Amino acid sequence: MEPIDLSPVERRVWRAFPAGTPLDLRDGDDDPEHGGGWGASRTLRASVLRKLLLRPAVDGELAALRVNGARITGRLDLRYATIPHPVRLSGCRFDEEPELYGAHLRQLNLSRSFLPGLVAQTIRMDGVLRLTECRVPGQVRLGGARLAGALFLERARLGDDGAPEEVLHLNHSVIEDDVWAPSLEARGQIRLNGATVAGMVNLRQAVLLTPGGRAFDGENLKVGSDVVATGARFDGEVSVRGAAIPGLLVLTQARLSDATCALRATSAVIGEVWLRDARVDGTANLLRGRFGLLHAAPDAFGGTVWLDGLTYGLLTPRLPAKARIATLERDEEGYVPHAYEQLAASYRQAGDDRAARNVLLAKQRRHRSTRPRYARLWGYLQDVTVGYGFRPLWAAAWLAGLLAVGTAVFGPHPPAPLKADEHPPFNALFYTLDLLLPIIDFGQEKAFKPAGWHQWLAYGLVIAGWVLATTIAAGITRTLSRQ
Structure with missing residues (x-):
């Protein structure tokens, strides 16, 4: 039975829901960021949507909420609710941030929508959560979420110049597929601290801007395959401290800049690190990292480096020892014996014994410079x-x-x-x-x-x-x- 106080458009949505019939409310003025003036023919009350989503399914029907181009007034409060129906509210404008804390949904699609923020900590999703091309000036809070599908954030815009420091919170979340966010733009911190992603994290061509702060926090992040940020721009620290990435960390053609530490990969275990044609303007802290392969030209590092305890199997591109030694001499800690021994071991593994000897000779000369003047004569x-x-x-x-x-x-x-x-x-x-x-x-x-x-x-x-x-x-x- 329909509630008697429904508006005409709400009545259409109510009747379309049991069979999952899509309802398109667009009329030509379709930018949800400026949808505050959309009229009654496109306005849905959040309280009505809540009642609709909590309705039991009709026998023989596959209920779903599929609405495009609506303005949703009031707060959509689904805290702790179990929603067995797919929900698609694409191209919509939310006047207030939805409350999905502790909710259990089958699938949620908010593509191309405008949301002031999203409260969805500890949410459970049986399918995917799609925020493709969303505009969210506030915070997206997904800490502790469990998604059986992927998280889609491609071409989304998070935060603005007055946004809080953190715009996407995924700490300790479990995503059993990919985090798919190519061309993401975030004016604030992206946090995946302690998160587990069964697939890959895709940040190709992303722009993450947190000047003076941490643009990407992936400390203790665990992924099943790769973290790819080809051509991305990071204004602020990129941290993968303690991360476990069995595949690739791809920063090819990326630009990382920060006044203090631009790249932090301390104690990270990574299969391959690719910095081809990349630029790291700021300190690169690689202390105690373990990489199977490190692809980085010396000019990739524009600032000082921290290399003590760093181990790697292969070092590419293959360059003369003199070019690599210059990078070791920029270590923030000064003379670091392990860095020379590791570089020499890499050359020996590649079969270049002559380069390995040159590195070890440079090590002795650097050590000599640290000794008292009288002890340097020998x-x-x-x-x-x-x-x-x-x-x-x-x-x-x-x-x-x-x-x-x-x-x-x-x-x-x-x-x-x-x-x-x-x-x-x-x-x-x-x-x-x-x-x-x-x-x-x-x-x-x-x-x-x-x-x-x-x-x-x-x-x-x-x-x-x-x-x-x-x-x-x-x-x-x-x-x-x-x-």
Whole structure:
């Protein structure tokens, strides 16, 4: 039985409901954002819709509320209600934010509608929740929601210049499909803290603006596949701290900017992170992150980086070690040994041992810069002579040069023998080798005694030999300890 106080348009909706007949109220002026002036022929009271939705279904009919282009006055209060019928209120204007706290619905479609806000914490949805192209200047509160289908937010506009800091709250929600939000525009924070998304989070070409705040909060977010934000723009921090993303985090061609921290992925476990042609203007905090693959050119990071504890399997694109080392030297914490070891391990995994050695050499040089001035001398000596053990051929070059000098000096002017009647024939080459090599004994050094400045040259060769031997031994020890 119909209520007797229904308006003509409400009566049409009431009669269309039992069979799920669509009702289109559009008349040419169809922008719901400016629908405050829609007349009585398009106006429905929220209280009437509530009574209609709470009606039991008629046997043999598939009831549904399908209305397009209506103005809904009053507050649609469905708190804790169980609505077994599909609800589609598309292109509608809500004068007040709907109250769906704790409600249980089969499916809800509010596409292209204007809502001051949406209160729907702990809502249960047997199907999808569609907010496609919605305009919501206030908050969409879906904390603790459980959706058996997807959440659609493509081309939606959330918040405005005077909006609260948080415009979409999905904390601890469970979505058993995708969060589908390409081209979403949000002037305020998007929060998925502790949320679980069985499918993917799609933010392609999205624009999230929270200057000085957090634009995207995905801390402890768990997704079944990927988070894709190709070409997106984030003005404010993007945080996926502690997130578990087994597939891809795609920030290709994205722009991230924040005065303090533009990207935070601390302790996140991610299959692949793609920053191809991306730009991160602000600090990138990747502490203790674990990535299977990291695709990031050095110029992707416009600010400082935090890399201590970061591990990754492959690092692409493949670049010379010098280009990657420059990024490590911008670490906010200064000298971070683990960052160098991880980069070297990545080069070794790719089969580029030479690049790995260059990285480890850079590590020793950076470590030297952190030591007191008096302690740097030994480091400089190891660097010049054998490149901290990573340039063994340098030692050979030094030995060859010193050997040539000694041979050239002692050859024309042999030193006097210690015992005139007991000495081997003098050989300038092997005499110099005896001076340079502290372990090998050719019998020349003990048989002859130089004098004058030749004696000082001999002392210098002995000292140089010991220094070379010590630095070579230190380099070999360092190499063996890494192995």
